[in-house]
Amino acid sequence: MHELGIVVNVIDEVEKVAEDNKVDKVLRLTMEIGEVSAIVPDLFSDCFEWAKKRTKHLTDCELELIVLEAVTYCQDCKGTYRTTKYGKTCPHCGSGNTYLLTGNEVTIKGISVAEPTSDNA
Amino acid sequence: MQVKTILLNKNVLEGNDREADILRGELRERGVLLVNVMSSPGAGKTTTLVNLINRLKGELRIGVMEADIDSDVDAVTVARRTGVKSVQLHTGGMCHLDAGMTRQGLEELGIEDLDLVFLENVGNLVCPAEYDTGAHLDMMILSVPEGDDKPLKYPLVFQKCSLVLINKIDAIDYFDFDLQAVRGYIADRNPKAVVLAVSAKTGENMDSVADYFKTKRGEMLCQNKTTK
Ligand SMILES: Nc1nc2c(ncn2[C@@H]2O[C@H](COP(=O)(O)OP(=O)(O)O)[C@@H](O)[C@H]2O)c(=O)[nH]1
Ligand SMILES: [Mg+2]
Ligand SMILES: [Zn+2]
Numbered sequence: 001m002h003e004l005g006i007v008v009n010v011i012d013e014v015e016k017v018a019e020d021n022k023v024d025k026v027l028r029l030t031m032e033i034g035e036v037s038a039i040v041p042d043l044f045s046d047c048f049e050w051a052k053k054r055t056k057h058l059t060d061c062e063l064e065l066i067v068l069e070a071v072t073y074c075q076d077c078k079g080t081y082r083t084t085k086y087g088k089t090c091p092h093c094g095s096g097n098t099y100l101l102t103g104n105e106v107t108i109k110g111i112s113v114a115e116p117t118s119d120n121a
Numbered sequence: 122m123q124v125k126t127i128l129l130n131k132n133v134l135e136g137n138d139r140e141a142d143i144l145r146g147e148l149r150e151r152g153v154l155l156v157n158v159m160s161s162p163g164a165g166k167t168t169t170l171v172n173l174i175n176r177l178k179g180e181l182r183i184g185v186m187e188a189d190i191d192s193d194v195d196a197v198t199v200a201r202r203t204g205v206k207s208v209q210l211h212t213g214g215m216c217h218l219d220a221g222m223t224r225q226g227l228e229e230l231g232i233e234d235l236d237l238v239f240l241e242n243v244g245n246l247v248c249p250a251e252y253d254t255g256a257h258l259d260m261m262i263l264s265v266p267e268g269d270d271k272p273l274k275y276p277l278v279f280q281k282c283s284l285v286l287i288n289k290i291d292a293i294d295y296f297d298f299d300l301q302a303v304r305g306y307i308a309d310r311n312p313k314a315v316v317l318a319v320s321a322k323t324g325e326n327m328d329s330v331a332d333y334f335k336t337k338r339g340e341m342l343c344q345n346k347t348t349k
Pocket of ligand 3: 076078
């Protein structure tokens with residue numbers, strides 16, 4: 001279970017941000033997950049739903065996952081292509097001299113939080 | 122109630138990377154070389170470590186941390202067959218070790234009197250490759266029965282390793298395994314990797330592996346001197 005460990009890291013991080021900003025409730029958490037980041041979005045969501053019940057600030061938090069397309073760059077023909085379709089080998093020129101441009105990210109983009117509209121707000 | 126958005130743009134693996142760098146630095150200062158050992162289940166991590174430690178223990182003070190999931194016995198095996206101290210790490214079913222867990226393991230092991238520590242990571246080629254444990258060196262073991270196309274299927278772990286052992290070379294006649302091809306695949310992904318074909322069972326070429334670690338520990342001490 002790779003996803004659970006990452007969920008726990010993410011939740012720790014968000015809880016810290018919530019504390020630092022004196023936020024009571026985090027309503028929404030937006031994350032970007034690369035297509036080839038080795039994270040399965042459905043598993044990640046399931047783990048999140050399970051883990052959030054045990055938090056201080058995220059019990060009502062909705063998780064938004066944005067899956068980023070993986071793109072590979074070819075150093076020989078300078079072209080780019082969909083990684084999930086062709087892997088390491090460039091479909092334009094057949095070269096294996098390629099590297100991943102995007103698709104490996106696991107990023108916390110941001111959170112939406114509830115602010116009490118009190119007198120001192 | 123108002124809703125406010127806080128932008129974070131935070132890479133999740135970053136926290137672990139930072140912790141790993143700190144751990145690596147601390148160990149270096151204390152002269153302890155930490156080696157992360159990765160492979161598929163059954164490729165021969167435990168057998169290799171036992172063989173290797175028996176070659177090195179006269180010269181270096183060694184400790185072992187075992188984290189392979191299905192092997193509560195590995196720490197006991199290593200301790201019994203080498204006499205060096207070892208601990209079993211409890212990963213709680215996790216598929217990899219991160220720097221925090223490695224630090225805890227080192228505390229449990231006690232490194233005051235050690236020169237070299239091996240970490241037997243969880244048997245899996247995907248997740249351990251993504252997490253920096255804080256080790257100075259990553260060693261990957263690929264065994265002959267697994268096939269010569271592993272570097273194509275799991276490029277990341279090969280990119281990360283400074284040393285790749287092709288283990289169970291004693292069995293090469295029984296498998297369709299092209300050693301030349303595998304060397305090429307590894308070089309494509311990681312030209313700097315040292316590749317040694319060995320048998321942890323018969324001991325074939327294991328002295329080269331032992332020499333490799335002696336040299337690496339020596340280099341670390343030298344660097345420490347010149348930077349002080
Ligand atoms: N023929 C052969 N078998 C080996 C060799 N190294 C390990 N084995 C066997 O492979 C099996 C798994 O080894 P082990 O060290 O427990 O693998 P681990 O799961 O990676 O720690 C055991 O039955 C070992 O005896 C080798 O060099 N040659
Ligand atoms: Mg083992
Ligand atoms: Zn190309």
